[in-house]
Amino acid sequence: MSGPYPDDLRAAVDAYLTALRFPARAPAVGGLEEAMRYSLLAGGKRIRPVLALATARALGLDQRAAMPLAAAIELIHTYSLIHDDLPAMDDDDLRRGRPTCHVAFGEDVAILAGDALYAEAFKHLLTAGLAAGVPAENLLVAAAELADATGVDGMVGGQFLDVTADKALAAAESGAGDPVGFDAAASPADDVAPGPETPLPAAAPGSGGPAGPTVAVPVAPVVTAEDLRVLHELKTGRLIGASVGCVLAIAGVDDDRAAALRGFAADLGVLFQVVDDILDVTGTDLDLGKPQGSDERHGKRTYVTEYGLDGARSMATELHDAASTALRSAVPSTGAEDLHTLTAFIHTRTN
Numbered sequence: 001m002s003g004p005y006p007d008d009l010r011a012a013v014d015a016y017l018t019a020l021r022f023p024a025r026a027p028a029v030g031g032l033e034e035a036m037r038y039s040l041l042a043g044g045k046r047i048r049p050v051l052a053l054a055t056a057r058a059l060g061l062d063q064r065a066a067m068p069l070a071a072a073i074e075l076i077h078t079y080s081l082i083h084d085d086l087p088a089m090d091d092d093d094l095r096r097g098r099p100t101c102h103v104a105f106g107e108d109v110a111i112l113a114g115d116a117l118y119a120e121a122f123k124h125l126l127t128a129g130l131a132a133g134v135p136a137e138n139l140l141v142a143a144a145e146l147a148d149a150t151g152v153d154g155m156v157g158g159q160f161l162d163v164t165a166d167k168a169l170a171a172a173e174s175g176a177g178d179p180v181g182f183d184a185a186a187s188p189a190d191d192v193a194p195g196p197e198t199p200l201p202a203a204a205p206g207s208g209g210p211a212g213p214t215v216a217v218p219v220a221p222v223v224t225a226e227d228l229r230v231l232h233e234l235k236t237g238r239l240i241g242a243s244v245g246c247v248l249a250i251a252g253v254d255d256d257r258a259a260a261l262r263g264f265a266a267d268l269g270v271l272f273q274v275v276d277d278i279l280d281v282t283g284t285d286l287d288l289g290k291p292q293g294s295d296e297r298h299g300k301r302t303y304v305t306e307y308g309l310d311g312a313r314s315m316a317t318e319l320h321d322a323a324s325t326a327l328r329s330a331v332p333s334t335g336a337e338d339l340h341t342l343t344a345f346i347h348t349r350t351n
């Protein structure tokens, strides 16, 4: 970690997550919980749950009401990391300073650990949230927002854009000439429109497994600045946005202050991923706890490939300034100190 951080909130999150168990009725399922807790308790920065608790503090909401949501978000984030690291995705072997879940437990168990973390997240949000006294209606609104932020219009949709962007661009550059390219691999299924006549690419690590895809998937190239921002908004920004937005839902706050806080969270989410792109180039495995250079190895389009390091750094500064201004207008008096600390941390972090 670098720079000041709301350490008390992080300690509260860590203690809560450590106490969280996923007990199985069948003892033979115990190994699944072990894999889930291996990744969950590996010492992440806890930015999303801390952001949720800091938002609760700014709104004057009791921490106990926000904690089930904060934990649920960290469960979902951990699942996204486990799947992101899989050989079919970024194929990375180091995460949070230890071997990735699939390296430690095998790909099959890692996939299931991710799946289980996702389901347990919603179970926990709803059951522990109710037990903490959050009105059921507010919980439902929060759960719907969390599902939306992680689904097709959120994190998973962003990951889809991320893993297909290079294929789409190659198709566009090879003369497909269509703004929506097609990943033309093998015979398209009858009900899918045929793609451009590009030859079947050789299966490469992280490109969908040895056999490659068998159905042509429509993919859109990430070309413009707007495309890249949308990718970052979805794959990372939406879950960070939900860390603020779902707390607003739980608190039942839906006024001008809520709109300003949502604007703050949107800039913060994109800032987070721009800095992640920069650190992928400038960081070290030791500091990051994950492999440096993963984006370059996979030919990913990032803020650094598009704008250079200096360009990406200036954009990060602009996003930081915009987020800080939005936060000052949302909470002009006291209460938002932790949110300001987090905003500065996300800008200047080195891990």
Ligand code: IPE
Binding pocket: 043, 044, 045, 046, 047, 077, 096, 235, 236, 273, 276, 351
């Ligand atoms: C990494 O997130 C994945 C991205 C969305 C860029 P974090 O940098 O928050 O990872 P942890 O939770 O601290 O390990």
Ligand code: IPE
Binding pocket: 080, 081, 084, 090, 155, 159, 235, 236, 276, 280, 290, 294
């Ligand atoms: C992944 O982005 C974002 C997720 C939804 C997990 P990255 O692939 O850049 O994340 P890191 O760098 O591996 O943590």
Ligand code: MG
Binding pocket: 084, 090, 162
């Ligand atoms: Mg990735």
Ligand code: MG
Binding pocket: 084, 085, 090, 092, 294
């Ligand atoms: Mg990755």
Ligand code: MG
Binding pocket: 276, 277, 280, 295
């Ligand atoms: Mg990254």
